[in-house]
Amino acid sequence: MRHLIDSTDLSRSEIDSLITLAQDIIAAPEMYSDSCHGRKLATIFYEPSTRTRLSFTSAMMELGGNVLGFSDAASSSASKGEGIADTIRVIDKFADIVAMRHFKEGAALVAAQHSAVPIINAGDGSHNHPTQTLTDLLTIVQEMGHVDGLTIGFCGDLKFGRTVHSLIKALKMYHDIKIVLISPSELQLPSYVKDEIAGCDMEITHTESLEEALPQLDVLYMTRVQQERFATLEEYERLKDCYILDEAKMTLAKEEMVVLHPLPRVNEITRGVDADPRAAYFRQVEYGKYIRMALIFTLLKWKKKGELHSYKHYVAGDDEPSCVNAKCITATEDVDKLLTLDAAKRCAYCDKTTK
Numbered sequence: 001m002r003h004l005i006d007s008t009d010l011s012r013s014e015i016d017s018l019i020t021l022a023q024d025i026i027a028a029p030e031m032y033s034d035s036c037h038g039r040k041l042a043t044i045f046y047e048p049s050t051r052t053r054l055s056f057t058s059a060m061m062e063l064g065g066n067v068l069g070f071s072d073a074a075s076s077s078a079s080k081g082e083g084i085a086d087t088i089r090v091i092d093k094f095a096d097i098v099a100m101r102h103f104k105e106g107a108a109l110v111a112a113q114h115s116a117v118p119i120i121n122a123g124d125g126s127h128n129h130p131t132q133t134l135t136d137l138l139t140i141v142q143e144m145g146h147v148d149g150l151t152i153g154f155c156g157d158l159k160f161g162r163t164v165h166s167l168i169k170a171l172k173m174y175h176d177i178k179i180v181l182i183s184p185s186e187l188q189l190p191s192y193v194k195d196e197i198a199g200c201d202m203e204i205t206h207t208e209s210l211e212e213a214l215p216q217l218d219v220l221y222m223t224r225v226q227q228e229r230f231a232t233l234e235e236y237e238r239l240k241d242c243y244i245l246d247e248a249k250m251t252l253a254k255e256e257m258v259v260l261h262p263l264p265r266v267n268e269i270t271r272g273v274d275a276d277p278r279a280a281y282f283r284q285v286e287y288g289k290y291i292r293m294a295l296i297f298t299l300l301k302w303k304k305k306g307e308l309h310s311y312k313h314y315v316a317g318d319d320e321p322s323c324v325n326a327k328c329i330t331a332t333e334d335v336d337k338l339l340t341l342d343a344a345k346r347c348a349y350c351d352k353t354t355k
């Protein structure tokens with residue numbers, strides 16, 4: 001059985017196969033309309049979502065399967081104090097596969113440790129969002145023809161934006177990628193993501209100026225400033241409009257550049273940009289449904305074949321409480337203390353360096 005917790009749980013060839021399958025589905029959706037007949041997807045969302053949850057729901061319906069679940073922690077037994085491990089041991093009796101979104105970093109990994117069915121991480125705090133990464137990669141392939149060799153700018157909230165973290169980590173598996181990080185110093189990429197990509201074959205530069213970066217980009221990945229992750233409203237207010245992409249700025253960009261955004265958009269792209277053919281963010285939403293169809297179909301097939309789970313191997317940590325990240329699932333749930341296998345002592349759940 002395989003789970004998808006982190007974008008690097010998949011190899012490059014597995015990602016390529018998922019993209020090819022999504023393209024086959026786009027070309028002939030009727031061929032797949034019965035392929036998950038009798039199978040059930042549970043969508044368990046402890047955090048708000050429009051696109052991701054409905055995209056999973058629509059994907060499973062288009063595969064001929066059924067969907068159950070909840071869209072609000074308050075309507076689940078989490079509100080009575082039930083932990084993730086127990087919830088998942090219940091849900092795996094009702095569903096063949098689970099898509100889970102949670103506000104705590106590492107929540108999906110805890111679910112995977114206790115689940116008898118595949119777990120798909122649909123977002124865990126500001127940590128990871130691997131199905132958005134698959135969506136983004138399919139979108140880039142459909143719009144640009146390939147991912148290798150591209151210069152990709154990430155603009156906005158690179159600190160809390162989980163879609164940015166997951167996509168940048170996945171880009172390690174591609175060749176000749178140039179990444180331009182566009183953010184104010186307060187919203188820079190977390191150091192653990194920088195550590196993960198250090199030493200790989202990617203050229204990474206940083207600028208605070210969107211205007212300066214724009215002319216060189218093949219892909220501009222805009223993001224929302226993540227209000228819900230800020231410690232104070234004042235800090236959010238100060239940073240919320242740090243970048244606004246408008247029609248004037250689009251004149252600085254290449255003719256064939258594409259603009260991606262995981263959505264929801266707040267102010268960071270003006271509505272005037274929507275009519276520009278380079279604005280690919282609403283097409284991106286539709287690609288998200290097709291790649292999730294490919295993913296659900298594939299994980300259920302792997303499950304049948306008895307394929308072993310492949311998320312990174314972790315080692316048991318010291319007996320001492322190790323993770324100091326208050327947003328990590330280890331802060332609130334009684335879980336096995338685990339560290340990642342790399343040299344730095346990092347918590348396996350949230351990837352932050354431990355004490």
Ligand code: NCD
Nearest residue numbers: 051052123163224262263264
């Ligand atoms: C993103 C998310 O939830 O992380 N949205 C999405 O899944 N499409 C981005 C965001 O909320 O800003």
